[in-house]
Amino acid sequence: MFQLARQLYADTLRRLHRNPSIERPNPSIAMRCRICGSDDVMRDAWAQWDENAQQWALGSMFDAAFCNLCEADTSLAEVPLASLKEMPA
Ligand SMILES: [Zn+2]
Numbered sequence: 109m110f111q112l113a114r115q116l117y118a119d120t121l122r123r124l125h126r127n128p129s130i131e132r133p134n135p136s137i138a139m140r141c142r143i144c145g146s147d148d149v150m151r152d153a154w155a156q157w158d159e160n161a162q163q164w165a166l167g168s169m170f171d172a173a174f175c176n177l178c179e180a181d182t183s184l185a186e187v188p189l190a191s192l193k194e195m196p197a
Contacts, residue, residue: 136189141175141182148176149184 141149152174156167175182 133186137186138189138192140185140187141173141178142185143180143182144175144177146175146177149182150174150176151184 138147139149140147150173152170152172154167154169155164157163158165173182173184174180
């Protein structure tokens with residue numbers, strides 16, 4: 109199961125590499141910490157060296173997330189960008 113998910117993700121990355129406009133969330137989203145709402149968040153991931161591109165490429169991404177503001181593990185909320193722009197600053 110994990111192997112299948114990994115393969116699907118690798119296929120998606122290859123498609124993204126060829127055409128970055130596809131597979132993007134539509135509408136665009138923001139990632140927010142579910143605890144404090146900060147956008148200063150990260151996900152655990154592995155990078156693989158791409159010999160053709162001569163740069164590291166995202167290989168696998170894991171569920172674990174970290175918030176720099178909370179300085180702790182968290183979970184992430186996907187928020188539509190449009191809804192953020194409607195909010196007063
Ligand atoms: Zn947080």
